[in-house]
Amino acid sequence: MVELFGIPPQALFGQLLLGLINGSFYALLSLGLAVIFGLLNIINFAHGAQYMMGAFVAWMMLTYFGVNYWWALLLVPLAVGATGIVLERLMISRLYHLDHLYGLLLTFGLALVIQGLFRNYYGVSGLPYSIPAELSGGTNLGFMFLPTYRGWVVVASLAVCLGTWFAIERTQLGAYLRAATENPSLVGAFGINVPRMITLTYGFGVALAALAGVLAAPIYSVNPNMGADLIIVVFAVVVIGGMGSILGAILTGFGLGIVEGLVKVFYPEASAVAVFVIMALVLLVKPAGLFGRVA
Amino acid sequence: MTTKTLLLAALATTLMAGTAMATDIKIGVLNDRSGVYADLSGEGSVIAARMAVEDFDAANKDINVEIVSADHQNKPDVASNIARQWYDQDGVDIIVDVPTSSAALAVSEVTREKDKVFINSGAGSTALTGDQCSPNTIHWTYDTYALAKGTGGAMVAQGDTNWFFITADYAFGHSLEEETTKVVEAAGGEVMGTARHPFPGTDFSSYLLQAQSSGADVIGLANAGGDTVNAIKQAAEFGITQAGQNLAGLLIFITDVHALGLQAAQGLVLTESFYWDLNDQTREWSERFAAENGGKMPTMVHAGVYSGVMHYLKAVEATGGKDTAELMSAMKDTPTDDPLFGQGEVRADGRKIHDMYLFQVKTPEESSGPWDYYNLLATIPAAEAFRPMEEGGCALVTQ
Numbered sequence: 177m178v179e180l181f182g183i184p185p186q187a188l189f190g191q192l193l194l195g196l197i198n199g200s201f202y203a204l205l206s207l208g209l210a211v212i213f214g215l216l217n218i219i220n221f222a223h224g225a226q227y228m229m230g231a232f233v234a235w236m237m238l239t240y241f242g243v244n245y246w247w248a249l250l251l252v253p254l255a256v257g258a259t260g261i262v263l264e265r266l267m268i269s270r271l272y273h274l275d276h277l278y279g280l281l282l283t284f285g286l287a288l289v290i291q292g293l294f295r296n297y298y299g300v301s302g303l304p305y306s307i308p309a310e311l312s313g314g315t316n317l318g319f320m321f322l323p324t325y326r327g328w329v330v331v332a333s334l335a336v337c338l339g340t341w342f343a344i345e346r347t348q349l350g351a352y353l354r355a356a357t358e359n360p361s362l363v364g365a366f367g368i369n370v371p372r373m374i375t376l377t378y379g380f381g382v383a384l385a386a387l388a389g390v391l392a393a394p395i396y397s398v399n400p401n402m403g404a405d406l407i408i409v410v411f412a413v414v415v416i417g418g419m420g421s422i423l424g425a426i427l428t429g430f431g432l433g434i435v436e437g438l439v440k441v442f443y444p445e446a447s448a449v450a451v452f453v454i455m456a457l458v459l460l461v462k463p464a465g466l467f468g469r470v471a
Numbered sequence: 472m473t474t475k476t477l478l479l480a481a482l483a484t485t486l487m488a489g490t491a492m493a494t495d496i497k498i499g500v501l502n503d504r505s506g507v508y509a510d511l512s513g514e515g516s517v518i519a520a521r522m523a524v525e526d527f528d529a530a531n532k533d534i535n536v537e538i539v540s541a542d543h544q545n546k547p548d549v550a551s552n553i554a555r556q557w558y559d560q561d562g563v564d565i566i567v568d569v570p571t572s573s574a575a576l577a578v579s580e581v582t583r584e585k586d587k588v589f590i591n592s593g594a595g596s597t598a599l600t601g602d603q604c605s606p607n608t609i610h611w612t613y614d615t616y617a618l619a620k621g622t623g624g625a626m627v628a629q630g631d632t633n634w635f636f637i638t639a640d641y642a643f644g645h646s647l648e649e650e651t652t653k654v655v656e657a658a659g660g661e662v663m664g665t666a667r668h669p670f671p672g673t674d675f676s677s678y679l680l681q682a683q684s685s686g687a688d689v690i691g692l693a694n695a696g697g698d699t700v701n702a703i704k705q706a707a708e709f710g711i712t713q714a715g716q717n718l719a720g721l722l723i724f725i726t727d728v729h730a731l732g733l734q735a736a737q738g739l740v741l742t743e744s745f746y747w748d749l750n751d752q753t754r755e756w757s758e759r760f761a762a763e764n765g766g767k768m769p770t771m772v773h774a775g776v777y778s779g780v781m782h783y784l785k786a787v788e789a790t791g792g793k794d795t796a797e798l799m800s801a802m803k804d805t806p807t808d809d810p811l812f813g814q815g816e817v818r819a820d821g822r823k824i825h826d827m828y829l830f831q832v833k834t835p836e837e838s839s840g841p842w843d844y845y846n847l848l849a850t851i852p853a854a855e856a857f858r859p860m861e862e863g864g865c866a867l868v869t870q
Contacts, residue, residue, distance in 0.1 A: 190684075301697065304730065321710045440666075444640075448669035
């Protein structure tokens, strides 16, 4: 059999596809971060905790109220996004005139509090959340067995990412948003309620994290640390893509998922550091990130 | 009349006790209180230690016990720093629990240096009583040899001789993989490949796929806690077992089964040294434990902390002080006997031996409700369950 670098091509295709699936989560999460940073200039360290909340709220809705997966996909982002809006109004909005660092510290603290609360009530072992019946099972692609649910994750993530990119870069609302970031007082003078727009943007970013959480609930264990484990990698993705760049976040998310997948085949021990090595290299060559504008 | 007699007796006891010096003991419960192993050790181990002190009735034996606890975050450097501070500044006499083998080995070194006592319950590496054994360390609950012998032995016996390992990339995973490899090779089997994943991990699909294409009969999961839960969940998703390969969770705790749910966990074969539903004594103790632990049943690690602290306190009572050398020889000379592990002994190399049990996880239909999870397949007698002393390479034995 023909082998590439000692790996049969079938196995390699399989690993590339798996990388793409993991990349879907990176892309969704880093997209939310990029939207928030791009428009609010807040480094949202609570993003991982909000992703975890998404998974937990889906679990709670199912366990306590019998809300199924499909409704959870819609309701959970709304519910968690609403908590984001409250958070922005009560706390984050007070920090806009200060240095980035304060927003970072606030959201980091919030993340620890949220994780601690969930840990206290639900423990760390995780809670079971089943794959919906419509998406269970899988298809044999010849080179690998693709669970239907994983395929669905890639499709859903791609659709949401492209939709968000389109809304921000190609619609009138998106134009207002981008203008408000450049010059809030001028846009306000045109009669647009800039603070409300910013609040809703934060809510939207948080809702994206929660959506990723719902998507993740059936395949990773729903536990309070699930966000903390992922968020550092996602930050690296955002930095590599260029802080605040929507397209950069999406492309780098999927790309790094694939790179990480390959590292897992050739030298699994290094898979946790691969992303950070790439980050260091990119920062050396292009300090603003691959798709970032020089500040 | 009887009241008067009682009062007199109480007075007499108090006077007699007053002549002896009270012993102050400080127990440090060091474990994971926030990460992947927090449910199987964590606060539950503190509860178990407290129950041991209460059941031993230390207060009436002139032993004042204080319990402190800390989170080592599964990091060896954090663990050894806390151990140092506890021994040097806070007057801690004994450290118990310490899951995560790399952290346990670090604490064992600090304990030897400070000449205190370390009773490990949570960690698995056989190095603790092997080439890195210490006169100050007792390894209580289980180890990777016992797990490999139990679960690995059972899988090999049913004809699954070719293995692929998915291993947590640190001391414990390596040790578990190595011990199981010996069992597999002794049975004429072969190890087809290994993937070592960073600890803790999230996505195991890549390793599972590698395992699938290796053509092995069994995928051995040489990891623990949340890593094992995720790997088993994802194996079901990728149709690994339907395709004919078997999964061997080499270390599975009852909290993992609880997290997986019986639907996903049914049929798994696993090795433990304790299960709450073994006999009347374990049930009675576990009910009391669960009442204090938010309804969650104890793991074998919790049981090991209880039993270890109990044995230590008996030694304190017997020697009437806290001289480390005397305590250690008292603990090794006296056979152990407690309601949770039954009879056993602490060997010269620090290994505590007792029976191990091979369980199979029940199907959802067989189970009567939460925590009713195991069927007992076999009891592995203490004498066979653990590595023979002469094979461990412990310097304390060859002397």
